[in-house]
Amino acid sequence: DTGVSQNPRHKITKRGQNVTFRCDPISEHNRLYWYRQTLGQGPEFLTYFQNEAQLEKSRLLSDRFSAERPKGSFSTLEIQRTEQGDSAMYLCASSLEPGQTQYFGPGTRLLVL
Amino acid sequence: AQSVTQLGSHVSVSEGALVLLRCNYSSSVPPYLFWYVQYPNQGLQLLLKYTSVATLVKGINGFEAEFKKSETSFHLTKPSAHMSDAAEYFCAVSKAGGGADGLTFGKGTHLIIQP
Numbered sequence: 072d073t074g075v076s077q078n079p080r081h082k083i084t085k086r087g088q089n090v091t092f093r094c095d096p097i098s099e100h101n102r103l104y105w106y107r108q109t110l111g112q113g114p115e116f117l118t119y120f121q122n123e124a125q126l127e128k129s130r131l132l133s134d135r136f137s138a139e140r141p142k143g144s145f146s147t148l149e150i151q152r153t154e155q156g157d158s159a160m161y162l163c164a165s166s167l168e169p170g171q172t173q174y175f176g177p178g179t180r181l182l183v184l
Numbered sequence: 185a186q187s188v189t190q191l192g193s194h195v196s197v198s199e200g201a202l203v204l205l206r207c208n209y210s211s212s213v214p215p216y217l218f219w220y221v222q223y224p225n226q227g228l229q230l231l232l233k234y235t236s237v238a239t240l241v242k243g244i245n246g247f248e249a250e251f252k253k254s255e256t257s258f259h260l261t262k263p264s265a266h267m268s269d270a271a272e273y274f275c276a277v278s279k280a281g282g283g284a285d286g287l288t289f290g291k292g293t294h295l296i297i298q299p
Contacts (some may be wrong), residue, residue, distance in 0.1 A: 073226070090268050092214075102285075105284060106287075112292070113274050113276075113289030113290050114228070114274070114287070115289050116287060118286075118287035119285075126284065127284050127286060129286070146185075162228070164228075169283060169285055170278075170283075170285055172288065173230075174230075175227040175228040175229070177226060178227055179229045
């Protein structure tokens with residue numbers, strides 16, 4: 072069990088560019104979650120997957136955001152046409168089954184200039 | 185809808201003193217409740233969780249929390265603070281029993297330990 076990993080750990084981009092983050096959950100964890108954390112705030116739920124199916128999306132997830140989990144393993148979160156307001160820490164978590172403990176990765180810190 | 189309120193964005197205690205971090209929740213369905221800790225530049229680590237089994241929950245590093253339905257509270261305590269406890273603490277709520285179980289977090293409490 073190597074824990075949840077996220078890449079890259081840091082990303083600096085210019086406004087209007089597209090960025091993609093990757094999350095590798097703990098092996099055999101069926102659930103995968105994405106959260107966003109801005110400075111001085113708690114994490115905010117964005118979306119989650121049960122295996123490869125995306126089951127819920129927060130209203131925070133605008134149409135510039137898209138997440139995938141092909142084959143029910145790793146997941147990607149893409150932000151198109153980034154805005155300065157997208158600057159945040161993007162956290163990924165996974166759990167073995169619904170209702171069980173969510174284990175968090177170290178996060179990807181995004182800075183949009 | 186669910187929400188969490190953490191009273192006090194910063195709490196300062198002396199080393200060896202009691203730690204009390206307050207959390208109140210609002211939920212229209214039976215909740216699961218969690219406390220996570222976040223050290224600088226690290227991800228969130230689960231301290232403890234309430235999942236409808238026992239109202240007094242013991243976690244790691246000597247922390248415990250008590251679920252009080254009548255007060256809609258889930259306060260975190262530790263009898264004796266240690267310097268290593270200095271971190272950001274988040275209370276979170278989710279729907280009980282799985283299903284759509286994305287966590288709703290409070291804004292966090294920064295715990296400062298005075299030597």
